[in-house]
Amino acid sequence: MNGGRVLVVDDTPFNRRLLVRLLTSIGHAAEEAGDGREALARLRDESAEAIDIVLLDIVMPEMDGHETLAAIKADDRLRDLPVIVISGVDELDSVTRCIRMGAADYLPKTVDPEILRARIEASLAQKRMRDNEQALLATIDRQRSQLSRFLSPQVAALVSSADGEALLAGHRREITAMFCDLRNFTGFSESAEPEEVLGFLRAYHAAMGELIVEHEATLEHFAGDGFMTFFNDPVLQPDHAARAIGLAVAMRQRFSSLSDDWRRRGHVLEIGIGIATGYATLGRIGFEGRYDYGAIGSAIILASRLSGEAAPGEILVTQRTFAAADEAAVGTPAGERTLKGFVRPVSTYAINGMADGTPPATPSEEVAR
Amino acid sequence: MTLDPAAMERLLEITGGDIEFVDELVDTFIDDATTQLDGLRAAVADGDAATAVRPAHSLKSNSVNVGATTLAELCRALEADGRAGTVPDLPGRVAAIDIEFAAVREALLAARASR
Numbered sequence: 001m002n003g004g005r006v007l008v009v010d011d012t013p014f015n016r017r018l019l020v021r022l023l024t025s026i027g028h029a030a031e032e033a034g035d036g037r038e039a040l041a042r043l044r045d046e047s048a049e050a051i052d053i054v055l056l057d058i059v060m061p062e063m064d065g066h067e068t069l070a071a072i073k074a075d076d077r078l079r080d081l082p083v084i085v086i087s088g089v090d091e092l093d094s095v096t097r098c099i100r101m102g103a104a105d106y107l108p109k110t111v112d113p114e115i116l117r118a119r120i121e122a123s124l125a126q127k128r129m130r131d132n133e134q135a136l137l138a139t140i141d142r143q144r145s146q147l148s149r150f151l152s153p154q155v156a157a158l159v160s161s162a163d164g165e166a167l168l169a170g171h172r173r174e175i176t177a178m179f180c181d182l183r184n185f186t187g188f189s190e191s192a193e194p195e196e197v198l199g200f201l202r203a204y205h206a207a208m209g210e211l212i213v214e215h216e217a218t219l220e221h222f223a224g225d226g227f228m229t230f231f232n233d234p235v236l237q238p239d240h241a242a243r244a245i246g247l248a249v250a251m252r253q254r255f256s257s258l259s260d261d262w263r264r265r266g267h268v269l270e271i272g273i274g275i276a277t278g279y280a281t282l283g284r285i286g287f288e289g290r291y292d293y294g295a296i297g298s299a300i301i302l303a304s305r306l307s308g309e310a311a312p313g314e315i316l317v318t319q320r321t322f323a324a325a326d327e328a329a330v331g332t333p334a335g336e337r338t339l340k341g342f343v344r345p346v347s348t349y350a351i352n353g354m355a356d357g358t359p360p361a362t363p364s365e366e367v368a369r
Numbered sequence: 370m371t372l373d374p375a376a377m378e379r380l381l382e383i384t385g386g387d388i389e390f391v392d393e394l395v396d397t398f399i400d401d402a403t404t405q406l407d408g409l410r411a412a413v414a415d416g417d418a419a420t421a422v423r424p425a426h427s428l429k430s431n432s433v434n435v436g437a438t439t440l441a442e443l444c445r446a447l448e449a450d451g452r453a454g455t456v457p458d459l460p461g462r463v464a465a466i467d468i469e470f471a472a473v474r475e476a477l478l479a480a481r482a483s484r
Contacts (some may be wrong), residue, residue, distance in 0.1 A: 014397045014431045021384060051398045059426045088430055090445070113383045 003027040004052035004124040009039040009068065010086065011060040019055060019086075019111065026117045028144065036063030040071055041079055051091065053123050054083045055107070058094045073102045080130050082123035086111075152218045155293040158234045159322040168293070170331055175295060176275060176321055177303035178217065180208070180251060181226035183270040183312050191267035192267060199260060200269075201225070207254050215247040220295055228294055228304070233282050241277050241324035248273045248315045249329075256313070274306025275317040277324050298342075305339040319321050319347035330355055371469070372476040376436025388484075395477050398435050402428055402470055409447075409463045418459050422451035428466070437473040440466065 006028050008019045016032045020064045023030040031051070035037035040063075043051055054072070058065035065085060082104035087095045095106045104123050140160055148156035158164045172331060182188075189197045201224075208227055212219055217229035229247070231240035255271045262269055262290070281298025306316040314334075322331055330351035338345045380391050408424030429444035443466050450456040 012427045012431055014394065014401045014403050014434070017394060017397055018434065020382075021390060025385060059423055061423060088426075088433075090449075111383075112431050 003029060004120070005029045005031070005049055006053045006055060006120065007031050007033060007039060007042060007051045008055045009033045009036065009060070009065075010055075010057040011035055012057075015057065015086070016108070019116075020111050020114065022111065022116055023120070026113065026120070028120060030051070035060045036065070036068030037069070039068055043072070043081070044075075051081065052127050053120060053256070055080060055086055055181065056083050056098075056103075057090060058098070066094070066101070069098055069103060080127070082127050084119055084123060089294050090205065120146060120315060124131055124233075145174050153213065154218050154235045158293070167234055167282075168284045169300050170281060172281050174240075174277065174278045175230045175232045175278070175280050175282070175297075176240040176298060176324070177220075177228065177230045177295065178244045178248055178275045179226065179297045179300075179303040179307040180248070180271055180273040181224075181307055183272055184268065185225040188269055196265075196267075203258060204255075205366050207258055208251055211247060211250050211254060215250065217243070217247055218293070220300075221292065226307075228300065230280070230300070232274060233280075234293075235297070239328070240277075240327035241321045242326065244275050244321070245315070245317060245325050245329040246275075246354055246358065247349055248275060248317075249358070252313060252315060269314030272307050272310035272312065273315040274303045274308070274310055275315065275321050276300075276302035277318065277321040278302065301341060302339070305341070306337070306346075309337055309339065309348075315351040316348050317351060319349060322349040328355055329353070370438045372480070373436035373438050373470065374480075376434065377480065380434070392481060393433065395481065396446075397476070398431050399474055401431055402474075405431075405465060406463075406470060409466060412439050413460045413463050416459070418451050418456040421456065421459065421463070422448055423481075425451060425466075428470075432473070435473075437469075440469045440473050443469055 006023050008016050008023070008030055010016045010019070011034055015035075016346055020030040020032060031042065033042055039054065039056070042048065056065050056068060063071075069085070072081060072083060083102070085095055085098040085103045085106040086109060088109045098106065105119050107119055116275070144156055144160050147159060151159070158167055159202050164279055188200075192200075204225070207220070212227070214228055216235065217231055219234060220228040220230060222228070231243045237243055252271060252273065259269045259271075276299045278291065278297055278299030280295040280299055282295045283293070284291045285294035285296070286292050300319060306318070310316045316334060317331065322329065329351055330353055331351045334348040334350040336345035337348050376437065377391070381388065384390050388418040393406070405424040405428040409421055412418065412421035412424070425444045429441050429448060432438075432441035432444060443462070445463050447456060456462065
């Protein structure tokens with residue numbers, strides 16, 4: 001084990017010298033303090049190297065061992081520092097009191113080098129384990145916030161949660177999938193300058209991304225002009241169908257202000273959205289080195305097919321989704337659609353808006369921006 | 370016993386036979402003891418037994434480490450009485466500690482000279 005840095009707190013130079021000498025000879029760095037006040041000042045000095053262990057005498061002038069120990073335990077940044085109390089054989093009452101106050105261990109005054117070595121090493125191991133734990137927790141926190149920039153916040157939270165592994169391994173659940181993409185994006189990207197295309201995509205992703213986060217949808221993936229999102233997983237959302245339609249309505253409205261802007265520059269872009277509800281298998285999908293949190297099931301494919309079927313600015317949902325939304329949305333029957341890969345025609349509804357009129361109309365100044 | 374030679378052997382043993390360091394330690398013991406005796410004499414002058422507790426305590430534990438068995442015992446008894454609140458014959462007991470310390474000091478220096 002690598003040596004630690006030990007602070008010897010004792011009012012008699014004799015004891016300090018002896019302890020410092022013994023500590024140094026067993027590979028630790030040692031510093032001295034003549035009383036509790038001096039010790040606390042040293043421990044709180046952030047410009048000095050951090051102390052790993054405190055060896056604390058009980059009977060001292062100024063601030064004695066009990067007071068010093070109480071001050072260490074009351075200090076958030078010092079609380080976890082192991083304190084070993086040094087005591088004479090006739091001070092066992094004090095030792096008991098110190099251990100109740102949080103001291104890690106005690107050493108007899110007539111110190112035996114082997115016992116000193118063993119106790120210091122035990123406390124040091126404990127301290128290092130705690131330090132590692134703290135570092136690990138900080139890393140997890142940092143990773144979570146980093147991950148949430150790449151993954152849906154729900155998936156980022158899932159990765160570091162207690163039941164995350166089981167959910168990632170795969171599970172079945174009813175979800176509502178929502179797919180949206182643009183009608184004539186290929187034409188636009190051929191006719192427009194690459195910088196224009198990128199500029200448009202940035203604005204489009206930013207606007208849609210904001211709504212996806214706001215509506216707490218799980219983003220499965222986005223590619224170019226298409227977004228696949230779903231609801232009710234990994235976070236349960238009993239109103240998943242209504243939520244998906246709500247997001248689609250908000251997207252359509254936000255998109256119209258974006259596309260007005262682009263129409264003035266001579267580019268006609270239209271959004272089409274498909275929504276379907278059904279069971280899917282969800283979890284980690286991919287290969288070593290690149291996994292995504294994904295969904296597999298007919299609802300996903302159905303949502304994507306309906307998005308393809310949708311007329312410019314249309315939100316097409318399956319009858320099942322429309323029924324599940326339970327009158328939260330207003331729609332008109334849009335016929336039975338025969339879709340590629342689906343044997344039976346699918347009953348659909350076109351969504352006019354939400355029953356409660358959300359979202360409110362976007363103020364015009366926001367459009368200009 | 371004024372000086373138990375086993376304690377000195379033990380100090381040598383735990384410091385890996387570093388005689389120079391043990392000599393320094395003995396000098397530190399003598400310096401510390403001088404301060405502690407000042408504290409004890411002040412307690413006598415003030416007639417305040419409570420203030421004798423801390424110096425008696427420190428001198429006791431240092432004495433154990435250098436093998437000053439009698440000195441350690443005198444200090445231990447004084448510390449215990451001081452904590453209990455009454456020290457019969459404080460001046461006489463501090464004088465006895467003073468005398469015993471002088472003997473310990475002699476013995477320590479003699480042991481060093483005889484090497």
